[in-house]
Amino acid sequence: MDRNKPDMIKGTLDMLILKVLSLEAMHGWGISERIQQISRDELQVNQGSLYASLHKLTREGWIKSYWEVTQNNRRARYYTLTRAGERRLGIEAEHWDRLAAAVGRIMATA
């Protein structure tokens, strides 16, 4: 495992999942791949946490899941954002912006 890659900040995985799902419905592996791709391999999804996160978000009602057959004829569980999930994503994104800006200011000045 590459030691130089940053750890996922606690709590951000949920937000990233919501964000990725806001584009299209996806299964677990797809979500993990997409995060990795977009971050240009900077972010590694801890796959042990991935399904815990997905199920927790489902329980909270922010995403929902359904089973579908993939192109190569395998059954897979797809997740998609709910209306509540969209609202949640808005809140989380705003929080993130403020947090990132604050952290950025401290790193720039202090």
Place this chain on the structure above:
Amino acid sequence: MRLIANLLFRLRAVIYWGKMREELDEEMAFHIEQETAKHMRQGMSATQARHQALSKFGSVLRARERAQDSWGVGLVQDLSVDARHSVRRLLRSTSFTAIVLLTLSLGIGGTTAIFSVVNSVLLRPLPFPDSHELVAVHHTMPGIGVPETPLSPALYLTFRDHSRTVEDIGVWRWAPVTVTGLAEPEQVAALQVTDGLFPLLGVHPSLGRGYSAEDVAPKSSYPVILSRGYWARRFGSDPAVLGRTIRIDGADRTVIGVMPAGFKLAGLSPDLFLPLVLDRASVSVGNWSFPGIARLRPGFTVEDATRDLESMTALASEEYGGIPLSVLESREFGTFVRPLKDDVVGAAGRVIWVVFGTVALVLLVACTNVANLFLVRAESRQRDVALRTALGASKGRLARQFLTESLLIGLLGGAAGLVLATGGLRLLLHLAPANLPRLEDVALEPVALLFTLAVSVLAGLLFGSIPVMSYGRSGLVEPLKEAGRNSSIGRRRFRMQTVFAVAQVALVLVLLIGSGLMIRSFLGLRSVPPGFQRPQEVLTLRLSVPASEAPTGADAARTHQQILEHIVQIPGVTSASAAASVAMDNWDSWEDLEVEGFPVTEGEVEPLRRMNWITPGYFTTIENPILAGRSLEWTDIFEQRPVAVVTENYAREYWGDPSKAIGGRIRENRSAPWREIVGVVGDVHVTGVAEDPPSVVYWPMYMDRFWSIQDYVMRDLRYAIRTSLRNPRGLLPQIREAVWSVNSDLPVSQVMTLDEILAASLSRTSFTLVMLGIAAAVALILGMVGVYGVISYTVAQRTREMGIRLALGARREDVRGLVLRQGGVVGAAGLAIGLVAAVGFTHLIAALLFGVGPVDLATYGAVSLLLLSVVLLASYLPARRAAAVDPMEALRWE
């Protein structure tokens, strides 16, 4: 909205846990597949790709666990998982589970059944409002050996008029009557009660009214109150019964009320209640025949009331006369009260507590046995647990698993025990003496259910905590290091098991000695010659000839004679006669008799003598030998001759020899004519074979001026009919026929063989015996299993040591002896402790013993020997196994 969705999700997780897990697994498998496919697309080999995918994913188990945690039903789920694991583990070790469940259910079932009895009979208050205020009032005359007697009417009236400590007092009397005109003539259980009795109990007729002061005054119209049951049975619960008349003992009585369902007095539930009429003008101190019940005034105790009532003897004597104060003083006459419940429960309380204690001991044996089995099991799982701890299972989690497992066993045992208790209770009620009070109230109750639950949960926690505690101490590395043998923990656990085994042997010894003593008592009682022979051939029944059917005494005597003559005609009947009381049937009458030539010195009183009234042939029928003189004849009866027959002990007391008693004269009081003794018969244990036979005086059933009554006749007699049949009851139809051929209005009641009367008088002993016997047998089996378990366990633990010994030249006998010696040590230690405990326990049952002391060396010795051999037998099997060890095999075993 989201909240509801959240709850629905959790609900689904609880209900469809398995399905959700399958989906999760499928989802993760898909993930790994996709990852593998990706790597393969990048040119890896299939194996390499899969390996890479798995390593990136990390622990699937851990991922699954974390996902499941996010379902938000952790605690519920853990418990159900633990329970499921427990069930699986228990199912895997069937013999362990079966033994533990059997053991526990026996213990818990027995305790619950007996607890139901204890609760219903001893603990539950009487069904009256503020029943703690109710007391029973008794007289006592220790000076003439009478610990307690019912009240004299004169004292009852005095108490009622003057007492400041009791709100009211009432008396009653058992007075069976004959009811005619409703169906076939019927002898009906009836009580005579005073007007204050129902109100002070707080019970009122559910229909109509109770008795007023006029109803119990002289010139009463003698109305009648029905019991609920009789009202339903004879009148179809018709409310119009009020005001109707029924014919009781040949006179018409008006129905004025119906008692509420379930009403009972002193454990009796009669069909009819009649007014108890007392004429102040004619009562006097004496006539001790009215049980009294009072309600304490608030603020007064039982002691206050005793002091208060006891102080009124002189007052009563002054007001009503009767037995002079000086005589009362010489009898050490007194009055005392005690809680009514104690009165109802009486001596039966001791039997029930003894049985309860016994069964509790069995539960203890059962629990130690189960604890032992769990210990052995814990030992075998020690390494497994240590491994899991090392792999990261938390201690709390492991502890919870053990607790779940043992709680589950406890609850299952409790459930099985409950089933057993229901059956056991039925058996118990079947075996229990009929005179055990409040027996009909006994049922498996919510309290008993709670009790079972508590016992099983406690038992479960107890067993569960044993392995938890020892793991708590042992830490995790040690069990991994040690190879399951010869470690300090192993030794400690072994010590604990040995302590359990010793305790078991001790408990079993106590129970065995208890039942041994009861068996000896029972045999002792059965070997006492009761004063009659072959009681199983004698059928008895009660038959009363009321004045309406035979107005004069002579008529009544003639009716009884005719009936007896008809009965003797029946083929199979060898003889028939009748008496007021046959053997120990609880009918009694006592009097201090004057003996000619033996004047009573001033201030002294004659002891009370038991009296009985008989027809000719009575001694022939019950086969009590006539030692001197003759029996009574019909001419004695019809001519009202002043004659009597006495028992041998009475004859010896005054005349020294039965033959010298013939011609001696006795009378019931100074104004009575002297009555001549014409015969002496053998002693009869009429008060029960456990007691010395009292002196009995037999009068003819029809007498002249007895107790100053002109035509004294016993209308109500118990018939004794000796047959040549094995089942004398078979003759009952012919006997009824014979009775009704003389008079079709006479009811036959209380049909019993003489043997049944005898058995009923022994029922308390036999009940205790059976209960103790069952308990001891169960405990013995459990104890044997326990000792066997411990010894086998050590043999298994020491296989290598045995192997070395054998390899070094020890003979197989030596190895066998080694193991046997260990069993012997356990046995001896258990016996030593048990013998000491037995001395304490058997003193509790001393009152139930007969002909044997609580510390009976023969019983103690025999039982100890028996138990020691059982213990040795239980250790012999493992000893043989130890001796058969193959040294090479044992050494190679590591």
